[in-house]
Amino acid sequence: MSSLLIRRANVLQIASDSSSPSATILRDHEIVIHDNRIECVQPTGLDDSHFDHVIDANGMVAMPGLINTHAHVPMVIFRGLAEDVNIDRWFNDFMWPLESNLQPDDVYWGMLLGLAEMIQGGVTTVADHYFFMDRAAQAVEKAGTRALLGWGVFGSQGYDAIAQTENFVREYQGAANGRIHTIMAPHAPYTCDDDFLRACVAAAKRQQVGIHIHVAETMQQTDSSIASRGITPVEVAEKVGIFEVPAIFAHVCDALASDMTLMSKHKVGIAHAPKTYLKLAMGGAPVVEFRQAGIPVGLATDGAVSNNTLDIWESLRLLPMIQKMRTGVAENMPIPEALYIATRGSAKVLGMEHELGALEAGYLADMILVDTSGLHHQPLHSIPASLVYNTRASDVRTVICDGQIVMQDGVLRTLDPAAIIAQVRANMDRLNQRVPSRRIQEYNP
Amino acid sequence: MSSLLIRRANVLQIASDSSSPSATILRDHEIVIHDNRIECVQPTGLDDSHFDHVIDANGMVAMPGLINTHAHVPMVIFRGLAEDVNIDRWFNDFMWPLESNLQPDDVYWGMLLGLAEMIQGGVTTVADHYFFMDRAAQAVEKAGTRALLGWGVFGSQGYDAIAQTENFVREYQGAANGRIHTIMAPHAPYTCDDDFLRACVAAAKRQQVGIHIHVAETMQQTDSSIASRGITPVEVAEKVGIFEVPAIFAHVCDALASDMTLMSKHKVGIAHAPKTYLKLAMGGAPVVEFRQAGIPVGLATDGAVSNNTLDIWESLRLLPMIQKMRTGVAENMPIPEALYIATRGSAKVLGMEHELGALEAGYLADMILVDTSGLHHQPLHSIPASLVYNTRASDVRTVICDGQIVMQDGVLRTLDPAAIIAQVRANMDRLNQRVPSRRIQEYNP
Numbered sequence: 001m002s003s004l005l006i007r008r009a010n011v012l013q014i015a016s017d018s019s020s021p022s023a024t025i026l027r028d029h030e031i032v033i034h035d036n037r038i039e040c041v042q043p044t045g046l047d048d049s050h051f052d053h054v055i056d057a058n059g060m061v062a063m064p065g066l067i068n069t070h071a072h073v074p075m076v077i078f079r080g081l082a083e084d085v086n087i088d089r090w091f092n093d094f095m096w097p098l099e100s101n102l103q104p105d106d107v108y109w110g111m112l113l114g115l116a117e118m119i120q121g122g123v124t125t126v127a128d129h130y131f132f133m134d135r136a137a138q139a140v141e142k143a144g145t146r147a148l149l150g151w152g153v154f155g156s157q158g159y160d161a162i163a164q165t166e167n168f169v170r171e172y173q174g175a176a177n178g179r180i181h182t183i184m185a186p187h188a189p190y191t192c193d194d195d196f197l198r199a200c201v202a203a204a205k206r207q208q209v210g211i212h213i214h215v216a217e218t219m220q221q222t223d224s225s226i227a228s229r230g231i232t233p234v235e236v237a238e239k240v241g242i243f244e245v246p247a248i249f250a251h252v253c254d255a256l257a258s259d260m261t262l263m264s265k266h267k268v269g270i271a272h273a274p275k276t277y278l279k280l281a282m283g284g285a286p287v288v289e290f291r292q293a294g295i296p297v298g299l300a301t302d303g304a305v306s307n308n309t310l311d312i313w314e315s316l317r318l319l320p321m322i323q324k325m326r327t328g329v330a331e332n333m334p335i336p337e338a339l340y341i342a343t344r345g346s347a348k349v350l351g352m353e354h355e356l357g358a359l360e361a362g363y364l365a366d367m368i369l370v371d372t373s374g375l376h377h378q379p380l381h382s383i384p385a386s387l388v389y390n391t392r393a394s395d396v397r398t399v400i401c402d403g404q405i406v407m408q409d410g411v412l413r414t415l416d417p418a419a420i421i422a423q424v425r426a427n428m429d430r431l432n433q434r435v436p437s438r439r440i441q442e443y444n445p
Numbered sequence: 446m447s448s449l450l451i452r453r454a455n456v457l458q459i460a461s462d463s464s465s466p467s468a469t470i471l472r473d474h475e476i477v478i479h480d481n482r483i484e485c486v487q488p489t490g491l492d493d494s495h496f497d498h499v500i501d502a503n504g505m506v507a508m509p510g511l512i513n514t515h516a517h518v519p520m521v522i523f524r525g526l527a528e529d530v531n532i533d534r535w536f537n538d539f540m541w542p543l544e545s546n547l548q549p550d551d552v553y554w555g556m557l558l559g560l561a562e563m564i565q566g567g568v569t570t571v572a573d574h575y576f577f578m579d580r581a582a583q584a585v586e587k588a589g590t591r592a593l594l595g596w597g598v599f600g601s602q603g604y605d606a607i608a609q610t611e612n613f614v615r616e617y618q619g620a621a622n623g624r625i626h627t628i629m630a631p632h633a634p635y636t637c638d639d640d641f642l643r644a645c646v647a648a649a650k651r652q653q654v655g656i657h658i659h660v661a662e663t664m665q666q667t668d669s670s671i672a673s674r675g676i677t678p679v680e681v682a683e684k685v686g687i688f689e690v691p692a693i694f695a696h697v698c699d700a701l702a703s704d705m706t707l708m709s710k711h712k713v714g715i716a717h718a719p720k721t722y723l724k725l726a727m728g729g730a731p732v733v734e735f736r737q738a739g740i741p742v743g744l745a746t747d748g749a750v751s752n753n754t755l756d757i758w759e760s761l762r763l764l765p766m767i768q769k770m771r772t773g774v775a776e777n778m779p780i781p782e783a784l785y786i787a788t789r790g791s792a793k794v795l796g797m798e799h800e801l802g803a804l805e806a807g808y809l810a811d812m813i814l815v816d817t818s819g820l821h822h823q824p825l826h827s828i829p830a831s832l833v834y835n836t837r838a839s840d841v842r843t844v845i846c847d848g849q850i851v852m853q854d855g856v857l858r859t860l861d862p863a864a865i866i867a868q869v870r871a872n873m874d875r876l877n878q879r880v881p882s883r884r885i886q887e888y889n890p
Contacts, residue, residue, distance in 0.1 A: 080826040083834075113820065279834075324726045379522060379866070425824050
């Protein structure tokens with residue numbers, strides 16, 4: 001059983017009450033880690049000679065490892081290839097034609113590349129929704145991080161695809177020493193009919209897991225769902241039984257008041273990826289209203305073809321800014337609330353609020369050290385303000401996941417960036433071939 | 446006369462036609478600099494033994510030094526002290542009470558701190574609008590960067606203040622070997638009456654300089670101007686003669702159609718600082734419409750008490766994202782147009798479009814090298830996309846201003862960050878004293 005002591009940190013503490021968030025800093029504290037759990041957080045003072053590893057965090061902020069609640073990590077291999085287009089063309093002329101090039105090895109190397117980028121930026125857990133997820137799981141195992149993996153399926157693939165992804169869920173549940181959890185991942189109500197979604201729910205129940213699905217990505221999707229099915233995408237989720245299992249809804253960029261009520265009554269969390277919404281002009285997403293309705297919200301990056309990076313700090317910064325803009329109220333989404341969403345809120349969306357999202361005794365030892373000594377933070381009148389509005393991914397210096405150091409002082413310990421980049425670059429010419437008529441799906445919600 | 450050769454760079458070229466922007470990359474090119482001017486840009490191949498300095502930029506992007514068209518740089522000393530409040534309280538309860546603590550030395554050290562942050566982020570020129578600008582000028586001289594400095598005045602200070610700032614304009618015009626230009630800087634129509642503004646214009650004409658002023662920061666300012674003066678802030682500018690000199694209008698977060706027409710007919714540029722507008726819920730600013738009307742737009746950070754950083758990359762990224770969102774059109778403000786605004790557009794707002802904002806023979810040698818080798822750029826399918834949507838200030842490696850290297854490989858050559866931070870920190874306890882009733886002005890537009 002290994003032991004790790006982090007000394008002299010400024011430890012961010014977010015109160016657990018979602019309805020009145022507060023952010024405080026415990027100055028000059030130490031964090032004691034045994035095996036993969038936090039044993040205690042207390043003023044610096046322990047004799048450090050009894051620990052296997054000691055990290056001096058003098059002047060750094062210690063905070064929970066960041067959680068990316070919705071991504072398509074391996075998509076990094078395509079980034080920069082679909083710019084300045086609307087969501088229809090983004091799917092039909094770019095993303096889905098590009099993905100017709102996808103091979104299992106691309107997922108492995110893309111996942112490694114994205115995980116390396118996320119570790120550098122302090123992300124220790126990702127809820128990923130993509131294809132060939134057995135290969136993605138191998139990458140997570142190697143990276144040493146935590147993941148909730150879902151193998152995406154479309155209705156057009158037929159019921160065999162559900163059986164295949166159910167096998168994945170069963171086989172990889174608890175893999176990588178418990179760092180990997182699994183989930184069923186039907187793509188969206190507009191690409192899966194009711195019976196197909198019901199079959200996914202049945203599989204989720206058999207495997208005692210949840211459902212991770214795209215819901216109401218735009219208001220137009222809600223309108224067309226009403227036109228074709230007579231009900232909203234959120235109501236489709238209810239009708240097919242998704243609310244009978246824990247669920248992650250990606251996006252929900254707009255929702256009717258009745259949808260809000262429905263979501264507030266069930267165990268569903270919303271993954272919020274604001275950069276994608278801005279770039280694709282999908283709408284601002286009513287996060288202030290979700291929160292008022294008591295619906296858990298977490299931060300996400302979505303895939304890098306819409307979001308360009310897997311930088312959760314960008315999501316953290318955009319979240320309050322866009323909510324202030326769209327409501328016209330500068331007091332909305334104050335700094336402690338944004339930090340709550342980035343930590344405990346995101347953990348709750350993954351159903352792991354008792355294990356992740358806080359630096360407290362008994363929690364899993366997922367933690368990052370953020371350097372606030374840079375000129376762009378100085379003078380440091382307010383650490384919470386600097387975390388939301390000044391911090392860059394490059395300020396993250398050290399990353400610990402499951403009690404293991406995966407990055408120390410900016411150096412990745414589990415992955416070799418140069419080797420990963422070389423592998424991905426070698427396939428660039430194949431990956432950027434785009435035949436619009438050759439697409440894996442048609443976007444016509 | 447010193448000579449400098451930058452070899453093996455990927456050189457960003459932005460076409461000069463504002464109405465149809467295009468961004469291209471000249472791969473493996475060299476830039477020849479003699480004294481403070483660019484002599485030529487051509488494929489790498491010169492014998493490098495005849496140059497005083499040679500920089501190998503292999504794999505880096507060379508682009509024009511960034512221009513911050515509106516800031517209050519020394520305000521960095523107060524950053525993080527006014528969060529989650531509306532613009533009324535931001536001025537009355539925070540900013541203007543805090544500034545009652547301001548001493549000339551604070552401006553000097555705050556300016557040095559902000560200039561150091563900006564150099565690290567690739568900003569080589571700033572149009573700064575603040576107080577005690579003789580001290581700010583000394584900081585610019587030391588930093589080795591370029592600035593257009595205006596000493597802010599309020600009507601309540603009386604006409605002596607205009608005379609004092611006119612003296613500053615005369616004395617510092619062309620200072621620091623021509624790197625410093627000056628401008629008259631009345632604060633805003635709502636803090637200066639018509640006669641006071643006319644006197645500022647008269648001083649500007651005498652000194653053959655322009656006017657840098659806050660205009661229509663919110664739609665409410667336009668409404669209240671109509672209520673009190675019968676005309677909009679833009680019309681006030683016309684009435685008092687501001688359009689008879691070159692002008693920088695900071696913000697213009699909303700404008701009537703008639704204001705658009707008026708601005709399009711005169712030599713006025715708009716400084717756009719989107720992060721501030723989001724944080725203070727001031728509105729999205731109709732940049733798409735400004736551009737359609739042919740009004741020059743440049744990027745800005747405003748001061749760090751609203752913007753938190755002086756990071757122009759944040760402004761560059763928010764600009765297209767917010768325009769896509771507010772218009773609901775994802776095709777609006779495409780990548781080449783955002784890059785045009787960041788380079789030639791910003792230069793034009795400062796009236797320096799023939800000297801700054803492009804890497805071309807005859808232009809001033811203000812240039813930065815951006816490292817795109819980081820994981821968050823890879824694989825690099827599109828350099829222009831990566832510059833807008835992936836680049837962080839920390840990717841800037843080398844900064845050249847007026848032909849001199851002010852940062853090389855991440856190391857500042859003209860400033861000592863540790864010494865500057867120590868000076869600023871020493872005064873933190875005094876600076877964060879905030880007595881709401883002790884304010885330098887009253888915000889009541």
